[in-house]
Amino acid sequence: METVKNLIIGFGKAGKTLAGFLGSKGESVILVEKDKRMYGGTCINVGCIPSKFLSNKATLRKVSSLDNETYYKHAVEAKKDLIAKLNKANYDKVAGVPNVKVIDGTASFVSANTVEVKSAEGNLEIQAERIFINTGLVPVVPKIEGLNLSERIHTSETIMDLEVFPESLAIIGSGYIGLEFTSTYSLFGSKVTVFGDNPKFLPRDDEDIAGLIMDELKAQGAAFLLGTKVVRFEEASDGVNVYFENGQGKEEVKKFSAVLVATGRRPDTQELSLDKAGVKVGERGEIPVNDRLETNVPNIYALGDVHGGLQFTYLSLDDFRIIKSVLFNDGKYNLKERKHIPFNVFVVPSLAKVGMNEMEAKAAGASYKLAKLPVMAIPKAKILGNQTGLFKVLIDEKTGKILGANLFGVEAHEVINLFTLAMNEGISYESLRDQIYTHPTIAESLNDLLNIG
């Protein structure tokens, strides 16, 4: 049995940052990770970084003279090379901090203060004063006849290692992952078809923005079969037959070189034996926490995606800030204090949002002024060769404060951070409008966008 002050389960964004922080404070830390390919967590290895790397490569496809197969293969090889380097750098960074030990193995609770770690080398029990659960999520693969992961049927975690160019790709699910990969693979030259159970495209977004995104993805070559039910998969030597019920309930079949299942992600808590520690688990396997990220058991905390809610790397990082505040400061920074949260969908060009959109403002009965600018009016968009899109900003009619920004267009994912800052710091729209911005940039469009008289 080993004893340690802090035991962290999972090498996610929050866990690795916390390990480094606690170690540098002179506290003993053990960080347990079940998969060596995941040092640094989901974002580094199978999430944000590889998916945005491939998206960028796909955007540059048009300026290469290589054929699709070769270009795609080179892109996947370059992705593998980058991720291997980042994986190692993440390991070295954490393992190199004094007082921190990284152990390879799968952790499960034995009691409220003891965890067993199983690995190829044997089992080890660790007793800890504090335990931090940072185990993230895993893809949901729905129970559909013939839906077995294989060389041709993938989740987002495996498709990015596929070196054989998929001439045609069925994407099941039209959420974040489904849409980002729709853009990426369409731009690589695959014939992408998206199957979605919801007949409405981007149901939580304003219709004008959703319509523009749909038009753009179609222009990139994608087809949409929304409001359909996929009922069966049948793998053949030359592809996968996808059987589905169309909007009228009639069965149809289409064949694809490969399939991506992007139907959501669920908390990775099944192996943890949380019942042995008395930790409560929610309906989807998530670990409920209070504003201080404490579970119902004293000294056991849950950080990152695993406690439910929005699933973003920067929120996992912010969970680290909360733990730091709770353990080392006055605990004043907690979940309740979190301000506006921006988010991006990295279709090409990107969709970026913070605060309300028009649909939500109307539902809330808010009185607002609407600022709108087509991206084609922005000089930098001409330079970048992508003039698709629309920027929309809602302004409180009485106070002049920003209520929300919904930006679809090139570099929207950068510009959104200005709006988050303005909303969180109470900066008025006039102030944003009248700033001197550098030229030529997308940010300078705020001079015109917010010029609403």
Ligand SMILES: Cc1cc2nc3c(=O)[nH]c(=O)nc-3n(C[C@H](O)[C@H](O)[C@H](O)COP(=O)(O)OP(=O)(O)OC[C@H]3O[C@@H](n4cnc5c(N)ncnc54)[C@H](O)[C@@H]3O)c2cc1C
């Ligand atoms: C394809 C894709 C694209 C994404 N793109 C973005 C993006 O652009 N921007 C963004 O902000 N977010 C994005 N996300 C979401 C983002 O990756 C996650 O929100 C973030 O990585 C969550 O980090 P975490 O700290 O919760 O844990 P994770 O990084 O998920 O780490 C959990 C770790 O725990 C380990 N583990 C699990 N169980 C055990 C156990 N019993 N014992 C030991 N170890 C265990 C796992 O192996 C894993 O390494 C994307 C996700 C995906 C899948």
Ligand SMILES: NC(=O)c1ccc[n+]([C@@H]2O[C@H](COP(=O)([O-])OP(=O)(O)OC[C@H]3O[C@@H](n4cnc5c(N)ncnc54)[C@H](O)[C@@H]3O)[C@@H](O)[C@H]2O)c1
């Ligand atoms: N840019 C980013 O920050 C980014 C990028 C990718 C992923 N992520 C995170 O990862 C999370 C998971 O993404 P996701 O796209 O897997 O999940 P999601 O929950 O966003 O979308 C899943 C989609 O699949 C559909 N679906 C479910 N079952 C289906 C079925 N049987 N047939 C057809 N459609 C079905 C759902 O209606 C939904 O539209 C996101 O919530 C997001 O937080 C973030």
